[in-house]
Amino acid sequence: MTETAPDAAPRSSTFTLRSPATGAPLAEHAVDGPEEVARAVARARQVQAGWAALSAPRRRAHLLRWKRALASDLDAVARTIAEETGKPAGDAALEVVLTLEHLGWAARNADRVLGRRRVRTGLFTVHQRAWLTHRPVGVVGVIGPWNYPCYTPMGSVGYALAAGNAVVLKPSELTPGTGLLLAELFDRAVPAHAGLLTVVTGAAATGEALARSGIDKLAFTGSPGTARRVMAVCAETLTPFLAECGGKDAVIVTADADLDAAADAIVWGALSNAGQTCAGVERVYAVREIHADLCERVVRRAGALRPGADGDAHYGPMTLTGQIATVERHVTDAVSSGARALLGGPESVRAPFVAPVVLTSVPEESAAMTEETFGPVVAVNAVADVDEAVARANDSRYALGAAVFCGSRRTGAAIAARLRAGAVSVNSVLGFAAVPALPFGGSGDSGFGRIHGAEGLRAFTAVQSTTVQRFAPPVALTSFEVPAATRERAVRLARALHLRH
Numbered sequence: 001m002t003e004t005a006p007d008a009a010p011r012s013s014t015f016t017l018r019s020p021a022t023g024a025p026l027a028e029h030a031v032d033g034p035e036e037v038a039r040a041v042a043r044a045r046q047v048q049a050g051w052a053a054l055s056a057p058r059r060r061a062h063l064l065r066w067k068r069a070l071a072s073d074l075d076a077v078a079r080t081i082a083e084e085t086g087k088p089a090g091d092a093a094l095e096v097v098l099t100l101e102h103l104g105w106a107a108r109n110a111d112r113v114l115g116r117r118r119v120r121t122g123l124f125t126v127h128q129r130a131w132l133t134h135r136p137v138g139v140v141g142v143i144g145p146w147n148y149p150c151y152t153p154m155g156s157v158g159y160a161l162a163a164g165n166a167v168v169l170k171p172s173e174l175t176p177g178t179g180l181l182l183a184e185l186f187d188r189a190v191p192a193h194a195g196l197l198t199v200v201t202g203a204a205a206t207g208e209a210l211a212r213s214g215i216d217k218l219a220f221t222g223s224p225g226t227a228r229r230v231m232a233v234c235a236e237t238l239t240p241f242l243a244e245c246g247g248k249d250a251v252i253v254t255a256d257a258d259l260d261a262a263a264d265a266i267v268w269g270a271l272s273n274a275g276q277t278c279a280g281v282e283r284v285y286a287v288r289e290i291h292a293d294l295c296e297r298v299v300r301r302a303g304a305l306r307p308g309a310d311g312d313a314h315y316g317p318m319t320l321t322g323q324i325a326t327v328e329r330h331v332t333d334a335v336s337s338g339a340r341a342l343l344g345g346p347e348s349v350r351a352p353f354v355a356p357v358v359l360t361s362v363p364e365e366s367a368a369m370t371e372e373t374f375g376p377v378v379a380v381n382a383v384a385d386v387d388e389a390v391a392r393a394n395d396s397r398y399a400l401g402a403a404v405f406c407g408s409r410r411t412g413a414a415i416a417a418r419l420r421a422g423a424v425s426v427n428s429v430l431g432f433a434a435v436p437a438l439p440f441g442g443s444g445d446s447g448f449g450r451i452h453g454a455e456g457l458r459a460f461t462a463v464q465s466t467t468v469q470r471f472a473p474p475v476a477l478t479s480f481e482v483p484a485a486t487r488e489r490a491v492r493l494a495r496a497l498h499l500r501h
Contacts, residue, residue, distance in 0.1 A: 015203070017176065020086040020319045020352055021309035029176045032200040037209040040168050040198040044139045047195045048166035052136050056111035062190045063107035063162055069189035070182075071100055077181055081150055084175040086309065086316035086352070087273055095151045098434060102151075102452060103158040105436030110162035113454040114461060124494065127473040134461035136164030137240070138216035143207050143230070145221040146319055147276040149175035150182065155440065155451035156219035156242070157182070157197065160460040168198045170210050174319060176201040208233055215239060217460065221278075222246075223372075224445040242459060243447035244440075246278040246372050247400030250393035251429065252415060253286040253294055254386060256407030261427065263297035265403070269429035270378035271305055271356055274315045276323075279401035279423070279430055282373055284380040285389035291382035295360055298380060299343045302356040307376070317352035318375065324351050327375035334359055334368040334379070342380075364392065372398065386415060394420045400442035403429045422446065 017026045032040070051059065070077060074096050081092035114134040121128050140160040144153030149171060157167050171179030179199045187194040200206055204226075211218055211233040219242040220230055227243045234241045251269070253262050269281035286294045305314040318324050328349045335341055344357035354376050362368050362379040369379060383389045393402060402421040406412035412426035422442040425431035432438045439450035450456055475490050476482055 021317045026083055027177055029201045031202040032206050034209040037200050037213050040200050041139055041213045041215060043195050044166035044168050044198050047193055051193050051196055052164040060107045066186050066189040067100055067103045069185045080177045080181055084177055085319045095148055099151045099154045102436045106159045106162040110457055113457045127469055127471050128467045129470050130467045133464045135464055137460060137462050140165045140167050140460055141210045141215040141218040142167055142169045143220045144171045146172035146174035149178040152221050159456045163457050163460040165460055166196050170200050170207050173203040242449035245445055245447035247446050248282050248372055248396050248398040249279055249401045250283040251281050251403045252389040254406045255287045255289050257405035259294050259297055262405035263301055265429045266298055267301040271376045274318055275376035276374055281378055281429055285383045285392050288382045295342055295380050299358050302358055303343055305356050307353040323374055327354055327373055330368040330373045331357055334362045334366050337363045337366050390418050397445045399444045400446035
């Protein structure tokens with residue numbers, strides 16, 4: 001995933017947010033500097049103490065009230081998303097719906113996942129009772145992206161709040177209004193804990209100020225390069241860091257797959273949101289005997305789609321104008337290196353829109369196959385067999401998501417298990433994104449750590465281990481008063497037991 005990193009603006013200045021489709025001004029927003037960020041963190045820390053002291057059922061009730069407020073104002077939230085990103089209103093509404101699913105799951109399952117858990121003790125600690133608890137870390141900073149400005153940051157925000165934390169959110173400078181609206185709706189729905197979700201606005205300098213502000217953890221979504229810079233700042237204070245950094249997701253299509261279903265899913269996964277999806281489809285590996293047939297079906301479906309700013313458009317403009325040059329470079333380089341453009345080509349780039357591009361026979365070492373394109377471009381290459389498809393899919397510095405289309409669900413699942421990806425869908429694309437109980441995240445240049453699911457809740461806690469001595473042990477091994485002979489007998493007994501078992 002890619003985002004801007006403009007120069008820092010003076011404190012107390014503002015920036016003008018413009019429509020990515022028309023360039024028309026949408027709103028003025030503050031550029032928050034270190035002082036404003038420090039005040040936001042201090043306020044969040046103050047409010048967090050009361051939030052953490054609540055019982056789990058009380059927190060659940062408050063978060064579900066916020067969820068209902070989001071559902072009630074779904075049209076307003078979706079409208080803000082659509083204005084700021086340029087995506088169609090229907091896509092924006094679907095983004096809010098997915099957000100509601102995850103928020104509801106986090107609220108309802110936090111106590112079950114994070115509640116105190118008894119732990120069995122061993123033979124030599126039978127006199128102890130042991131358990132572990134998950135405590136909130138405190139104040140969580142979240143740096144959100146612009147491509148899904150509600151759904152993606154809420155994968156950290158909602159789960160962190162459910163775990164008992166306060167959150168300071170720095171939305172992308174391209175979508176600040178969405179973040180501000182989320183916080184406004186929280187304060188309205190949960191006035192007794194207003195300020196628990198605080199928003200600071202600005203570009204890279206504001207994000208750096210948040211990383212330096214003394215927060216207890218930072219969750220980041222963006223490009224690998226920016227993640228490295230932010231992580232370096234966090235390393236100065238050993239602030240824990242969670243990174244989701246995009247992908248170069250592959251789809252494998254076997255000879256017995258339903259090609260109509262595969263083509264339909266590939267086109268949606270590659271072109272929805274103008275291809276600006278971190279776990280979107282960018283590479284397809286189809287076994288040679290069905291490759292031409294699949295390409296024909298993909299081209300037919302993709303060719304029927306049209307980008308634009310009107311209500312009938314299938315997807316909108318490139319939200320980040322600088323990404324247009326990357327898309328054009330990838331397509332031009334691929335074609336000049338021997339790839340065939342089955343649909344579109346360099347001429348498909350008509351800023352701020354990019355028409356669908358379908359490539360084949362793309363050299364595996366080209367930028368279109370190795371770098372994140374983050375645009376409405378998909379490469380469909382032929383492979384000899386599934387083994388080659390798996391090898392090529394795994395030969396990437398990214399490892400976020402993937403998909404397999406196969407006639408047998410069991411075989412599809414077996415292929416999925418061979419893929420070096422954090423999440424895999426069989427006979428669908430992005431199926432995992434709509435299942436709140438499933439964790440989401442990757443490895444390599446896709447980042448590390450997990451959001452969503454039980455792992456996503458635990459990610460925003462600190463584990464505390466506790467033992468309580470129930471009775472005095474027969475041999476107190478943690479005492480200087482124990483005779484050496486007694487200690488030696490205990491060691492011999494332990495050794496004998498472990499040799500037998």
